[in-house]
Amino acid sequence: MSLRLRLTFKLGAAFVLIWALAAAWMLNDLRNQMMFSLDQRLVASARMVAGLTEQMPGLASVSGGAHLRTEQLNVPGGMACQVSSLRGEILARSHTTPEEGLESRKSGFRDQVIDGVGWRSFTLSRGDLLITTADRQVEREALNLSILLAASVPVGVALLGCLCLLWLGIGQSLVPLNRMRDALMRRSADSLEPLQIHPLPSELKPLLDTQNQLLQRIAKTIERERRLTGDAAHELRSPLTAIKTHLQVARMTEGAARDQSLAHAEEGADRLHRTLEQLLLLARVEGNLSFDDGLHSTAEEVARLAIQDANAGDNRRIDLILPDNLSATPVEMPVGLAVAALRNLLDNALRHTPADTRVELSVLTATDNVVFRVRDHGKQ
Structure with a gap:
């Protein structure tokens, strides 16, 4: 009806x-x-x-x-x-x-x-x-x-x-809505500019403003997806190119040189795997997917899991500093998301720190909050 x-x-x-x-x-x-x-x-x-x-x-x-x-x-x-x-x-x-x-x-x-x-x-x-x-x-x-x-x-x-006049009056009052409908129907599929309809009754202005805000959010979402696609293509191209190069070198060489090329190709595959995991995590965050898997971990457990995953398992340069009175209360945050965020910080610190220096991970508690502090000694 x-x-x-x-x-x-x-x-x-x-x-x-x-x-x-x-x-x-x-x-x-x-x-x-x-x-x-x-x-x-x-x-x-x-x-x-x-x-x-x-x-x-x-x-x-x-x-x-x-x-x-x-x-x-x-x-x-x-x-x-x-x-x-x-x-x-x-x-x-x-x-x-x-x-x-x-x-x-x-x-x-x-x-x-x-x-x-x-x-x-x-x-x-x-x-x-x-x-x-x-x-x-x-x-x-x-x-x-x-x-x-x-x-x-x-x-x-x-x-x-009176009923006839009521029918005609309601039809005349709905003309602005018909103009909004016609304006949307005349638009192309990729047109996300705000609607401009004048004159418009004051009762319909909130509807028009909400519609324009929705179009703006859609435009921002599409732009963010385009940037994500571009960044993902760039991030995936580099390890794939490196893997291809090392495999070609391994095919043309023998002995230690071949083993070294295969090792470098494996490192590139690991980097590609981490990049894909980061993209999957980003998609889950932006898609409002649930991270709650029913697991609960303390701040110390989150820190140790992040160190274990950091730098593809090469975590010998990371020092974990824990206070004596660290609370054993579970962190009120999905474990996977907390570990991923902390691991990204550690990877970034290791990447920008000289190979002969250490990276410190401190866990502090203040009232009902827990603070993870990553400190490196890279160049400023």
């Missing part, structure tokens, strides 16, 4: 929910007000008929159940009206009144069902007469439905219009 569709769906759903709750509240209040108005119409009609009965002194002599015209009772069309005595005798009624008559023993409003038809009636007591006015429930519900439809259609149309 696209971001535009997802935003439209979520915001539209929230919008529809809020509008639906507001519309339901409004329509419920409107229905209550309409029912109250219809009830008040029944009350007003009953009072009006009561006023007319006072002007019709011969009403009591009308034969029981006699029908009077609606014009005589002066009630609105569709409304039933019935005039009865306190004994329940129907004195007059409109032609819309059911044959069984309306229940009028109690004053006030009531709901009743006559011949399967629901009625809402109001009875008013005036002297010896009971005036009852009534509406059919089905007519009330039809009126309520028509008002509901009349109020709902504009709300529904407005809601659909």
Whole structure:
């Protein structure tokens, strides 16, 4: 699902929910007000008929159940009206009144069902007469439905219009993201220059800055890999050339000269092996690979392992100086990485120190730290 569709769906759903709750509240209040108005119409009609009965002194002599015209009772069309005595005798009624008559023993409003038809009636007591006015429930519900439809259609149309505007507005707001996408798609595979997109909303500037920082890191990584490749090629070329030369000399000579050439070739192979190990270690460091092999060594053990590996095993010129109170606590560092780092320092010291001088390796402790100090006597 696209971001535009997802935003439209979520915001539209929230919008529809809020509008639906507001519309339901409004329509419920409107229905209550309409029912109250219809009830008040029944009350007003009953009072009006009561006023007319006072002007019709011969009403009591009308034969029981006699029908009077609606014009005589002066009630609105569709409304039933019935005039009865306190004994329940129907004195007059409109032609819309059911044959069984309306229940009028109690004053006030009531709901009743006559011949399967629901009625809402109001009875008013005036002297010896009971005036009852009534509406059919089905007519009330039809009126309520028509008002509901009349109020709902504009709300529904407005809601659909708002959703369309929301869709268009979100699409317009996502234009900067589309520009960033197009700018990245137009770039070549080796293009790592920072993106320059203007204008850009403030909310998207952190994204652009992060993208540019990522491009810069990628560029630095690629440059570092290129340098590493060049350095590795240079470091590997020298021992390989020396090995090839010594092997060619050994092929053309005999005796001691041949043995010496083979020994030099072996030294070149050892140098090549150490170079490859250094490259592998560098790749592991830059690749964030784990060095934790589960082994733990003290500072003295790390120093002795580094001396053992230094200068291809020719460690006779290295002096190890240890204090009497050296802690036996394991070094909190991968053993392989600690030994490799210390061995590199020793190799460098031996390489730049005359053959007749010594190299000193001191191990010192200070609180919770351990210090390895390599000292040579080479030329400054």
